[in-house]
Amino acid sequence: MLTTSEIFDKVQETLIDALGVDDDEVTLESTLVGDLGAESIDFLDIVFRLEKNFNIKIPRGELFPENLASADSSFVQDGKVTPSGLEELRERMPHADVDALAADPRVDNIQNLFTVQMIVNFLENRLASA
Numbered sequence: 743m744l745t746t747s748e749i750f751d752k753v754q755e756t757l758i759d760a761l762g763v764d765d766d767e768v769t770l771e772s773t774l775v776g777d778l779g780a781e782s783i784d785f786l787d788i789v790f791r792l793e794k795n796f797n798i799k800i801p802r803g804e805l806f807p808e809n810l811a812s813a814d815s816s817f818v819q820d821g822k823v824t825p826s827g828l829e830e831l832r833e834r835m836p837h838a839d840v841d842a843l844a845a846d847p848r849v850d851n852i853q854n855l856f857t858v859q860m861i862v863n864f865l866e867n868r869l870a871s872a
Contacts, residue, residue: 749862749869753865761784763778773856774857775854776854805837823843828844837867838863839859
């Protein structure tokens with residue numbers, strides 16, 4: 743089983759290749775969109791590369807859930823994620839720091855859930871259960 747540090751190293755390498763960023767830009771705290779410049783199409787490439795580098799299958803929407811803001815009208819109101827929306831995020835993304843979003847639940851902040859740490863957490867859980 744890989745250590746957290748080994749998982750991070752492989753994730754860092756994956757993101758450097760997928761996004762064309764420098765290694766010092768990819769830290770555990772880095773957000774994929776804000777810090778590393780990922781766009782929606784990059785998320786597919788990242789998943790593909792992670793599957794290849796870790797020899798696992800990641801079902802569509804499991805690492806990066808789609809349509810979070812529009813999945814249910816009770817999840818977002820007035821541009822903010824509602825308590826039921828936050829609960830849905832916690833359920834769908836146990837590997838993400840949803841509490842950080844809860845502190846400022848604007849829909850625009852959902853992208854801040856997608857961090858390098860989130861990917862490492864996801865992979866740790868996935869590899870441990872394999």
